[in-house]
Amino acid sequence: MLEGLLTPGAGALYDTMVRTGPLPLDDPRAGSPEMRELFDQGFVRRDYRDDPVIAPMEPVRAVDHAILGAQQRLVEQQRQIVAARQQLDMLQAVYRAAHGSGGDPGVEVLTDPQRIGSLSLELCLSAREEFLTFTTRHFKRKPDAGTVMRLPDAVTERGVRLRNVYERAALEFAGAKEVVDASVAAGWAMRVAPELPMKMVVADHHSALVPLDPSGMDGALFVRSPTIVAALRMLFELVWSQAVAVDGGHPRDGLTPTQAKVLDLLATGMTDGAIARHLDVSERTVRRHVQGLLETLQADNRVAAVFAATRLGWLG
Numbered sequence: 001m002l003e004g005l006l007t008p009g010a011g012a013l014y015d016t017m018v019r020t021g022p023l024p025l026d027d028p029r030a031g032s033p034e035m036r037e038l039f040d041q042g043f044v045r046r047d048y049r050d051d052p053v054i055a056p057m058e059p060v061r062a063v064d065h066a067i068l069g070a071q072q073r074l075v076e077q078q079r080q081i082v083a084a085r086q087q088l089d090m091l092q093a094v095y096r097a098a099h100g101s102g103g104d105p106g107v108e109v110l111t112d113p114q115r116i117g118s119l120s121l122e123l124c125l126s127a128r129e130e131f132l133t134f135t136t137r138h139f140k141r142k143p144d145a146g147t148v149m150r151l152p153d154a155v156t157e158r159g160v161r162l163r164n165v166y167e168r169a170a171l172e173f174a175g176a177k178e179v180v181d182a183s184v185a186a187g188w189a190m191r192v193a194p195e196l197p198m199k200m201v202v203a204d205h206h207s208a209l210v211p212l213d214p215s216g217m218d219g220a221l222f223v224r225s226p227t228i229v230a231a232l233r234m235l236f237e238l239v240w241s242q243a244v245a246v247d248g249g250h251p252r253d254g255l256t257p258t259q260a261k262v263l264d265l266l267a268t269g270m271t272d273g274a275i276a277r278h279l280d281v282s283e284r285t286v287r288r289h290v291q292g293l294l295e296t297l298q299a300d301n302r303v304a305a306v307f308a309a310t311r312l313g314w315l316g
Helices: 008-020 033-041 059-099 113-126 176-185 226-242 257-267 272-279 283-296 302-311
Strands: 044-047 053-056 107-110 130-135 161-167 188-193 200-203 207-211 220-223
Touching: 008 033, 008 053, 033 044, 033 059, 033 302, 059 302, 107 113, 113 200, 113 207, 130 226, 161 226, 176 188, 176 272, 188 226, 200 226, 207 226, 220 226, 257 272, 257 283, 257 302, 272 283, 283 302
Parallel strands: 130 161, 161 188
Antiparallel strands: 044 053, 107 220, 130 200, 200 207, 207 220
16 A cells, blocks of 8 residues: 555554554554654654544645645755756866866866865965855864964954855764854854765855865865856755755744754754754754644644745755
8 A cells, every 4th residue: 555655564563553443552553663664754643632642644744745845855856966067067067177188277286285275274264255165074173163263353343254065974973063163153144955975165256175085095186176166056046945954043933942953953863963063962862852843833744844935935
C-alpha cells in the first residue's frame, strides 16, 4: 500500500490503523521505526482529547500531504541539478583560465597554505561593500569562538556586509553554538545549508578564493577575473536564498527564544541529537521543544511544521 510514499512496513501499519482504529500510546508498535516514519510523513498524530492515543490521519489528507512533500523534494532536486550545472560551468571556466593556453592573469594557482590563509584575511580587509563565505565540514582543526573573524573598526565603519553559509555538518559538534553566537556578535549574518560544494571567499565584485579540493589541502585559486567572480557570487546568492537563518533574524510570535533556535536547526535537517549538542541541552528537552512547535504551528509532524513556519515567514 502507498508504494513510493511509505516503506512496506510503515504502509502496512497505517493500513492496519485505518481498518482497526487508533493505538494506545503504550502499544508496543508506538515506538517502532515504522511508527516514527508515519509521524514524520504526516500519516498519524497524537490525540490527547480523551485517553491518549495515536490516531491515523484521514487517508485523503495524509496522502495529499505526502504527495506535497514528494513534490517539494522533486523541486529541491531540480534546484540542486540547476545549481550543479551552474557550478560546473563556473569551474570549467576556472579550469580553462588556469590551465588553458598561456593561462589567465585573472586566475592564480596558490599552493602555500600560509599564503592562502593570509590572503583570505587580506580579501576581507579589502572589502568595501560585501564579504561572502562558505564554511564546510572540512576543518584543519575544530573551530571555536576564538577563531571567528572579527574586523577592525576601520573596516566595520565602512558598513561592509558580512554573510556566511555553514554546511549543516559543520555545526554538528560540541561548541558550535558558541561559534555561531560569536559570529553574530562580530556582525556576521549566518545561514545553514544542507550541503555545500566547497569552501569559498568572495570580496565585493573584484576577488575570490576557492579551494582546488573540498578540504582545501591541495591549494586554492585566487580569482580576479570579473566574469568568474560574478559566477561565484551567483552561486553564493543561489545557496543563500535556499539556506536557513540561524541568527534569529525573523520575528516568531508565540515562540520562546529557545523554540526559535530549535526551529531554525530543525529546518536544516539536523537530528534531535545534533540540535541537543548545538544548544547544549538534552535530547529530551529538544523533543519537548519540538512538540511545543508542533502545537504552536498546528502541525502534525516536523515536515509540516517547517512548511508552516516557512509560509509564516519565520524561516528565510
